[in-house]
Amino acid sequence: MKNKKSRDKRRTSLFIFFCIFIFIAAGLFAYFAFKKIEFNPAEFFNNSSPQVTQRPEEPAAADDEDAAPPQDETDEYAAVPFYLHEKRSRYISYHAMRPTLGIETIVWHVNADLHLTMFEDAKILDDENPLLVNPFNRLPETYEPAELVEVDSYGRLVTPETRTAFFLLRDAIRLEGYDVSVQSAYRTYEYQAGLYERSGGSGTVAPPGFSEHHTGRAVDLWGPGGLLDNDPGKPPSNEGIWVANNCHRFGFIVRYPAGADHITGYPYEPWHITYVGEEISNAMHVQNILTLEEFLAKNPGIKK
Numbered sequence: 001m002k003n004k005k006s007r008d009k010r011r012t013s014l015f016i017f018f019c020i021f022i023f024i025a026a027g028l029f030a031y032f033a034f035k036k037i038e039f040n041p042a043e044f045f046n047n048s049s050p051q052v053t054q055r056p057e058e059p060a061a062a063d064d065e066d067a068a069p070p071q072d073e074t075d076e077y078a079a080v081p082f083y084l085h086e087k088r089s090r091y092i093s094y095h096a097m098r099p100t101l102g103i104e105t106i107v108w109h110v111n112a113d114l115h116l117t118m119f120e121d122a123k124i125l126d127d128e129n130p131l132l133v134n135p136f137n138r139l140p141e142t143y144e145p146a147e148l149v150e151v152d153s154y155g156r157l158v159t160p161e162t163r164t165a166f167f168l169l170r171d172a173i174r175l176e177g178y179d180v181s182v183q184s185a186y187r188t189y190e191y192q193a194g195l196y197e198r199s200g201g202s203g204t205v206a207p208p209g210f211s212e213h214h215t216g217r218a219v220d221l222w223g224p225g226g227l228l229d230n231d232p233g234k235p236p237s238n239e240g241i242w243v244a245n246n247c248h249r250f251g252f253i254v255r256y257p258a259g260a261d262h263i264t265g266y267p268y269e270p271w272h273i274t275y276v277g278e279e280i281s282n283a284m285h286v287q288n289i290l291t292l293e294e295f296l297a298k299n300p301g302i303k304k
């Protein structure tokens with residue numbers, strides 16, 4: 001009788017302990033679940049106040065070319081939409097040289113290599129069909145466009161896309177009662193070298209390798225009085241005005257606009273149009289950007 005009583009008592013105590021244990025366990029579970037902290041027994045028993053697990057602190061980004069872009073929104077360069085982190089140190093040194101320029105101008109100038117010396121610091125292009133040929137990007141002597149076709153009865157050559165676009169442009173200008181023809185198109189490296197030599201390095205003729213005519217996408221237009229609007233002393237012709245206002249509809253741009261020598265390397269050439277494709281020519285028109293250099297610098301996702 002006595003044994004049964006003490007056994008019952010032990011059972012009751014065990015049951016109470018079991019209940020308390022379950023109660024504490026459930027309480028702890030609810031606590032950690034609520035605080036969203038991971039339960040780490042070692043940490044919990046060594047430290048009276050459980051710590052919220054934190055991500056280890058990110059190592060400070062070094063200011064070199066491989067580091068990730070900083071997330072600091074107060075950084076004036078990084079806030080520019082076409083900021084390129086790998087050019088960061090160049091933005092800073094160019095800004096020190098040109099302190100009066102605005103931040104956006106600093107960023108796109110450096111993106112366009114304008115901090116370098118024209119014709120001296122040029123990169124040699126190795127693409128099959130490079131878009132940007134200018135005083136900072138030259139074609140190798142061996143460069144040949146993949147395909148060239150005749151654009152007139154004199155056997156002048158351009159790329160097939162350039163010819164198609166040029167014929168559409170010419171049909172459209174003829175509908176207006178005007179006309180233009182091709183005065184110069186594709187030029188070989190050797191031909192350009194001869195032109196350059198004869199010009200005496202005057203600055204209006206590109207040195208060999210630097211000429212867009214070498215790409216087969218550039219065309220010099222002949223207007224009613226000769227090379228289209230070649231005389232800056234005369235007001236622009238109807239043909240010149242039409243070409244300037246409409247060539248983008250056919251994928252062309254007036255490649256060397258007035259007052260942009262410091263960007264393109266050349267004075268105004270109203271006769272020189274370059275086929276860049278309608279996507280780019282229309283985007284430049286919509287964004288009101290006159291030079292290919294500025295457009296590509298502000299749209300760094302586009303393949304040059």
Ligand SMILES: [Zn+2]
Pocket residue numbers: 184213218219220272
């Ligand atoms: Zn030209």
